[in-house]
Amino acid sequence: xxxxxxxEVVRKDLERDVVGKRVKEVDVRLPRIIRRHAAKxxxxxxxxGRKISKVDRRGKYILLSLDSGDVLVMHLGMSGHxxxxxxxxxxxxxxxxxxxxxxxxxxxxxxxxQFGELFVTGGDEIxxxxxxxxxxIDPLEDSFTWQHFSESLASRRTKLKALLMDQKFIxxxxxxxxxxxxxxxxxxxxxASDTLSxxxxxxxxxxxxxxxQEGVRFRGVTLEDETxxxxxxxxxxxxxxxxxxxxxxxxCRRCRTPIERARWSNRSTYYCPQCQV
DNA sequence: GTTTAACCCTGCACGC
DNA sequence: TGCGTGCAGGGTTAAA
Numbered sequence: 001x002x003x004x005x006x007x008e009v010v011r012k013d014l015e016r017d018v019v020g021k022r023v024k025e026v027d028v029r030l031p032r033i034i035r036r037h038a039a040k041x042x043x044x045x046x047x048x049g050r051k052i053s054k055v056d057r058r059g060k061y062i063l064l065s066l067d068s069g070d071v072l073v074m075h076l077g078m079s080g081h082x083x084x085x086x087x088x089x090x091x092x093x094x095x096x097x098x099x100x101x102x103x104x105x106x107x108x109x110x111x112x113x114q115f116g117e118l119f120v121t122g123g124d125e126i127x128x129x130x131x132x133x134x135x136x137i138d139p140l141e142d143s144f145t146w147q148h149f150s151e152s153l154a155s156r157r158t159k160l161k162a163l164l165m166d167q168k169f170i171x172x173x174x175x176x177x178x179x180x181x182x183x184x185x186x187x188x189x190x191x192a193s194d195t196l197s198x199x200x201x202x203x204x205x206x207x208x209x210x211x212x213q214e215g216v217r218f219r220g221v222t223l224e225d226e227t228x229x230x231x232x233x234x235x236x237x238x239x240x241x242x243x244x245x246x247x248x249x250x251x252c253r254r255c256r257t258p259i260e261r262a263r264w265s266n267r268s269t270y271y272c273p274q275c276q277v
Numbered sequence: 278g279t280t281t282a283a284c285c286c287t288g289c290a291c292g293c
Numbered sequence: 294t295g296c297g298t299g300c301a302g303g304g305t306t307a308a309a
Binding site: 077078079094111112113114115156157158159162266 | 283
């Protein structure tokens with residue numbers, strides 16, 4: 001399930017590989033994946049003939065700017081990935097959209113569970129786009145300071161995990177990385193956000209930077225039953241470095257206590273009952 | 278303001 | 294072996 005590190009890996013690959021490429025043809029095979037246009041024709045017509053000028057990320061959204069001023073917005077949902085390939089390769093199952101370039105192959109949007117989405121919007125309208133306007137500060141941004149984080153935490157009264165996964169609070173974290181960050185900082189998922197000492201806030205802040213940077217360095221998490229891959233079909237390696245996620249019953253890597261799993265609104269949370277307080 | 282449930286969809290495990 | 298049922302999984306949003 002792509003979270004900030006996975007999306008950042010894809011963004012970086014796209015930046016290196018498709019900036020400067022001009023779109024020749026667009027093939028939408030599953031129209032419902034285009035969320036903001038009733039007609040897929042508008043989607044394709046705003047892309048064809050346009051050159052990709054830069055690739056940004058906002059939370060888990062990837063923004064491909066076009067030389068027309070429009071922006072192609074992409075979200076990988078839970079099971080999506082982007083494949084960079086030549087047109088000759090056989091289509092992978094669940095390929096929902098194909099963007100062909102004039103020179104140099106094509107991009108394929110593949111998403112088994114169809115929770116991902118694509119749409120085009122005007123660059124000047126982007127601030128008002130419903131999907132993007134609520135996205136909070138990025139934890140890897142320079143402006144995300146310890147002071148900023150500390151004040152935001154204190155202003156809320158929620159369980160830590162819910163807060164970390166709230167895209168309106170901080171952007172980019174999902175189930176896996178929030179569990180890993182909480183383990184690394186020695187804090188429980190159900191700890192109230194306004195009860196943290198200054199030292200605990202600092203630990204959480206630091207863990208966030210370290211875990212996310214590690215995730216990017218290992219090119220993301222690809223679990224056994226999941227489909228995340230980079231642009232070239234390679235799986236990530238971060239799954240081999242996870243400390244708690246998916247390790248129910250196995251000994252904590254810090255204190256050997258068996259890792260427990262809690263259910264929280266139909267989602268799993270993994271934590272060490274001993275060393276996370 | 279905070280918490281919970283439902284929805285989106287496919288693949289798979291399970292029981293018969 | 295085949296079929297039907299139920300459910301996991303994450304992000305978002307609506308409702309409580």
